[in-house]
Amino acid sequence: MSDHAHASAHHIDVKEFHPRAQAAIHNPKIRQNFRKAMDGLMTKRKSAFEGWDLETLRDLGSNIRMRALANLPDLLEQLEAKLTENGIKVHWAVDADEACKIVRDICVARDAKSVIKGKSMVSEEMELNHYLQEHGIDALESDLGEYIVQLAEETPSHIIMPAIHKNTDEISQLLHDKTGTDLSHDVEYLTASARLQLREKFRNADVGVSGVNFAVAETGTLCLVENEGNGRMTTTVPPCHIAVTGIEKVVPNLEDVTGLLALLTRSATGQHITTYFNMISGPRKPDELDGPEEVHVVLVDNGRSSIFQDDELLDTLKCIRCGACMNHCPVYTRVGGHTYGTTYPGPIGKILMPHLIGLDEGRHLPSASSLCGACGEVCPVKIPIPDLLVRLRQESVDGDKLHPAKVRGHGAKRNSLEAMVWKGWSFMHAKPGLYRMGTGMAAKFHKLQPGNLGAWTKYRTAPKLAPKTLHQRMKERNT
Amino acid sequence: MADPIKVYPPKPSKVYFYGTCLIDLFYPDAGMAGIQLLEREGIEVIFPEDQTCCGQPAYTSGYHDQARAVARSQLNLFPEDWPIVVPSGSCGGMMRKHYPDLFKDTPDDVRAAEVAGRVWELTDFLLNVCHIKLKDLGKPATVAMHTSCSARREMGVATVGPALLGQLDNVELVEQVRAEECCGFGGTFAVRHPEISSAMVSEKVDTLVNTGAREFVTTDCGCLMNIDGYAEKNQQPMKGQHILSFLWQRTNDGNGEA
Numbered sequence: 001m002s003d004h005a006h007a008s009a010h011h012i013d014v015k016e017f018h019p020r021a022q023a024a025i026h027n028p029k030i031r032q033n034f035r036k037a038m039d040g041l042m043t044k045r046k047s048a049f050e051g052w053d054l055e056t057l058r059d060l061g062s063n064i065r066m067r068a069l070a071n072l073p074d075l076l077e078q079l080e081a082k083l084t085e086n087g088i089k090v091h092w093a094v095d096a097d098e099a100c101k102i103v104r105d106i107c108v109a110r111d112a113k114s115v116i117k118g119k120s121m122v123s124e125e126m127e128l129n130h131y132l133q134e135h136g137i138d139a140l141e142s143d144l145g146e147y148i149v150q151l152a153e154e155t156p157s158h159i160i161m162p163a164i165h166k167n168t169d170e171i172s173q174l175l176h177d178k179t180g181t182d183l184s185h186d187v188e189y190l191t192a193s194a195r196l197q198l199r200e201k202f203r204n205a206d207v208g209v210s211g212v213n214f215a216v217a218e219t220g221t222l223c224l225v226e227n228e229g230n231g232r233m234t235t236t237v238p239p240c241h242i243a244v245t246g247i248e249k250v251v252p253n254l255e256d257v258t259g260l261l262a263l264l265t266r267s268a269t270g271q272h273i274t275t276y277f278n279m280i281s282g283p284r285k286p287d288e289l290d291g292p293e294e295v296h297v298v299l300v301d302n303g304r305s306s307i308f309q310d311d312e313l314l315d316t317l318k319c320i321r322c323g324a325c326m327n328h329c330p331v332y333t334r335v336g337g338h339t340y341g342t343t344y345p346g347p348i349g350k351i352l353m354p355h356l357i358g359l360d361e362g363r364h365l366p367s368a369s370s371l372c373g374a375c376g377e378v379c380p381v382k383i384p385i386p387d388l389l390v391r392l393r394q395e396s397v398d399g400d401k402l403h404p405a406k407v408r409g410h411g412a413k414r415n416s417l418e419a420m421v422w423k424g425w426s427f428m429h430a431k432p433g434l435y436r437m438g439t440g441m442a443a444k445f446h447k448l449q450p451g452n453l454g455a456w457t458k459y460r461t462a463p464k465l466a467p468k469t470l471h472q473r474m475k476e477r478n479t
Numbered sequence: 480m481a482d483p484i485k486v487y488p489p490k491p492s493k494v495y496f497y498g499t500c501l502i503d504l505f506y507p508d509a510g511m512a513g514i515q516l517l518e519r520e521g522i523e524v525i526f527p528e529d530q531t532c533c534g535q536p537a538y539t540s541g542y543h544d545q546a547r548a549v550a551r552s553q554l555n556l557f558p559e560d561w562p563i564v565v566p567s568g569s570c571g572g573m574m575r576k577h578y579p580d581l582f583k584d585t586p587d588d589v590r591a592a593e594v595a596g597r598v599w600e601l602t603d604f605l606l607n608v609c610h611i612k613l614k615d616l617g618k619p620a621t622v623a624m625h626t627s628c629s630a631r632r633e634m635g636v637a638t639v640g641p642a643l644l645g646q647l648d649n650v651e652l653v654e655q656v657r658a659e660e661c662c663g664f665g666g667t668f669a670v671r672h673p674e675i676s677s678a679m680v681s682e683k684v685d686t687l688v689n690t691g692a693r694e695f696v697t698t699d700c701g702c703l704m705n706i707d708g709y710a711e712k713n714q715q716p717m718k719g720q721h722i723l724s725f726l727w728q729r730t731n732d733g734n735g736e737a
Contacts, residue, residue: 018672025678039657330661334678368672370665370679371539372628387580393541400543402584413541422537426545429500430552432529439504455670459677460708463505470498470507474514474526 012155012341014357017364020339030165030336037164041327044270045378052266061263062382065318068251072308075217075250076299082220086282088295099300100131103209103242106296107137110240112206116198118226118234119143120211121159121321122244122300125343125356128209139209142198142230144191151178157337159344160268160323165336198230208234208292212245213264213320214257215297222297223257224278225264227271232278241292243280247299248308248317260320263380267322303355310406312391316351318381323348325375325385331368340365347375351388359396360409366392367413436471443469485635487607488562493523494604495556495563499570500532501700502721509700509721513566513601516727520609527556535573538581540667547581554578554590562608563594564601566723568630568698571600576633602698602722603636606643615647617729623653623692624722625683625706627699628661640698640722647729655686664705680709687717696722 024030049057068075080090093099099122107115115132117123117139129139129150141150145162149155152174156162163171168185175181181193210231214223222243224231235241251257265271284291307313326332326346337345342353342362350369354362366389375385394400397419398411405411428434442449446465453462468476494517502510514524530553538546557563565571575598582591605611624640631637637659644652663669663679670676683706687695693716697703700721707719 018674021672022674025674031678330663330679331672331675334675366541367668368675370628370661370663370668370676372661372665373632374628374659374661377632390539390541393539394543395541397541399541399545402547403543419542422540422542422545426537426542426548429531429534429549432531432552435531436528439500442504455673456708457712458673459680459712460705461711463501463704463708465504466507468507470503470510470526471528473507473511475528478526 012338014341014353014361015364017339017341017368020341021335021368024335024339029167029170031334033165033167034333034336037161038327038333041270045267045324045327046270048266048270048272057259057263058380058382060259061320061380062318064251064256064259065320065381068256069248069308069314069317071252072248072250075252076247078217079215079220079250080299082217083297084220086220088220088222088282088297091296091298093298093300093302095302096126096300099126099244099298099302100128102298103128103244104132104135104137106240106242106294107132107207110206110294112240113137114201114205115139115207115209116201116205116234116238117141117143117146118208118210118224118231119146119162120209120244121156121343122211122246122302123209124156125302126244126300128244140198140201140205142202142228142234143226144194144228144230147194147198148174151175155338155343157345158323158326159321159346159348165338202233202237205238207240207242208236208238209242209244210234212243212249212297214260215245215250216252216254216257217250218253220281221254222278222280223261224280225261225274225276226278227269227275229276232276235278235280236291239292240294240296241280241283242296242298244298244300247301247304248319260381264320264322267324267378267380306408307355313355313388313407315383316355316388318383319348319352320381321348322380324378324380325383328374328378330372330374331370340368347385347389348383351383351385351392354392354395354407354409358409359392359407360412363396363409363413366390366396436469439469440472443467443472490520490608490610491522491561493525493559493561495561496524496526497530497533497556497563497565497570497574497598498526499565499567499700501704502566505704506700506721506724509566509724512721512723512727513564515731516605516611516723517564517601517609520605520611522609525561529556533570533573534581535570535577536666538573538577543581547585550578550581550591551587554587554594557594557597560597562604563598564604565598566601566721567700568600568627568634568636569701571598572629572633574598600630600634600636600639600698602639602643603634606639611643611646613643613646613726613730615649615729616732617647617649619649619651620694621651621653621690621692622725623655623687623690623695625655625658625662625687625695625697625702625719627697627702630698631659636698640696643722643726644696647726650729653690653692655683655690657682657686662702662706664701666701669705676705677709680705681713684710684713684715684717688715693717695719696725698722 148163157165332346395405396413534546534550663676710717
């Protein structure tokens with residue numbers, strides 16, 4: 001992967017949401033690829049939960065996550081102690097930069113030149129590939145979707161299915177151009193070719209980097225959910241394994257994993273279980289034949305502890321990264337993942353990213369929602385995403401004197417004209433006499449109603465003012 | 480999200496009618512239809528004259544101080560303990576679900592929660608509190624229905640509209656694909672993100688037209704002006720009205736006002 005590609009991925013301007021959205025909406029290929037993929041995912045999820053008491057299961061998931069978060073600091077200490085006891089080295093990173101440095105230092109200490117990676121959104125958050133490349137270390141993605149995205153010099157457009165924005169034709173062409181694979185519509189063939197290319201890389205990699213789905217505090221176990229076996233290869237073949245994870249992924253007990261796993265796979269891909277479920281409890285023991293000689297865990301904060309400080313925003317950290325919110329989001333389906341310009345796109349991105357990049361940088365994110373509630377309805381851990389979007393909208397305009405905004409970069413979207421409009425609106429609607437006079441006048445002069453209402457009438461006709469308001473009709477009726 | 484358990488009150492002798500600002504200005508016929516349907520069920524309808532707006536536009540735009548000022552001016556309108564019925568899932572959802580949040584930690588918190596607990600979406604109220612029985616007097620018709628996202632997810636009334644339409648002998652209800660997907664209105668979303676909103680409403684209109692129906696009904700005037708306005712501007716063969724207007728027209732013998 002070229003340096004240029006890293007640089008271009010690195011410099012996506014979050015603030016350019018509008019032009020990107022417009023371009024995506026007028027790109028038939030993007031529209032078709034996402035619509036088809038999201039329709040499929042929604043159908044699969046629905047059938048995977050058939051016969052389950054989904055609401056009870058969601059309550060369970062939410063409670064497991066909330067219980068873990070309620071004791072987060074203690075659990076993290078317990079996790080560190082247990083991991084250490086198991087022979088796993090624990091590192092703490094306050095932000096993405098520090099996390100990158102830790103990974104590099106481990107590589108340098110081992111004189112490692114090549115890293116093979118399993119899928120990890122935290123490593124995307126860290127822009128780890130870019131960082132390692134800059135420091136002379138090759139990082140290769142081994143998850144098929146991530147591999148495709150890396151070959152295309154792009155970023156993931158979905159947290160579970162990174163290359164979902166591409167159809168088979170595009171992938172075939174890409175593999176042909178970059179790796180010399182024959183052009184083909186046969187997905188089996190394309191997958192097998194990629195597998196063959198990657199197998200060699202696994203053998204030669206100095207370090208394997210993976211993510212973590214659940215970190216169990218009582219046993220010091222790292223759980224990794226995957227379908228391709230690349231996760232197992234990444235964490236067992238190279239002599240050193242580095243797991244990077246957000247600090248919120250910890251759960252107290254092994255039995256907590258059962259409920260969360262049942263929810264995760266069904267919500268994400270509509271699978272009852274994934275092909276692989278890895279439980280990593282330490283480096284290779286003297287009598288074992290395989291496994292890495294060194295295992296590290298990097299516990300990454302990167303804004304999470306500030307979310308932890310707020311009782312309402314805390315819900316954000318319940319997320320188990322299933323992607324169901326984006327699969328069901330009518331906005332995401334229309335604009336695709338790249339439009340957001342953020343590591344995590346879609347509804348979860350809109351409530352999580354402002355904490356990672358600041359609400360000034362991410363000020364367009366919370367408004368890009370019709371608040372339809374589909375995300376909150378399917379969330380397996382019941383994150384009230386629409387409510388959190390409203391909270392962040394309030395924060396982005398400093399709109400509540402009773403509950404002063406807290407998120408970094410708050411108030412960046414406030415402009416005096418808009419604030420004045422809402423003040424005027426409030427003045428009129430909080431004074432019933434004034435309201436009746438205003439609406440009465442509007443009705444009286446309804447024929448003079450302007451036909452052009454800006455953005456509204458660009459795509460629709462204007463709603464027509466009635467000749468008499470309901471207030472007037474009720475008053476006439478009662479006299 | 481909808482309350483897991485909804486406890487309906489017994490059928491009261493009186494209700495407060497909260498008309499909503501969109502109905503007041505643009506769709507008063509729908510408001511009148513709702514009032515007359517209630518009256519036909521033997522319920523006296525009180526229309527508090529000082530009602531304006533529930534405050535939702537400012538609330539979802541993040542201007543909570545302004546939303547609270549408007550919402551506070553509405554809290555006094557319902558002094559007796561009669562139910563408050565709202566011909567909109569969206570405004571109903573604002574009052575039922577978000578008033579308690581909006582007034583949390585204020586001197587009005589108890590009153591807001593008390594008002595919120597009495598708020599009912601009107602079609603839900605007609606079906607499940609009044610146990611309305613509709614007698615269809617209209618000609619055979621085919622209609623589609625769009626249930627607003629707030630009616631569906633905040634007020635939990637997705638099955639109510641179809642149940643009411645199902646009582647009409649001469650009406651065939653057809654369902655569009657992806658019926659549960661948002662129409663793209665979203666209040667100020669429609670003008671803050673006009674391209675995304677129009678992409679959503681254009682697909683909604685397509686799926687409605689593809690049912691073969693030429694008219695649709697909906698629980699909410701926001702969706703109505705969005706879907707209807709898009710269809711009209713783009714000359715699509717689809718005309719909408721509020722479900723209350725439709726129900727009243729189909730079941731009224733011609734002596735009513737609306």
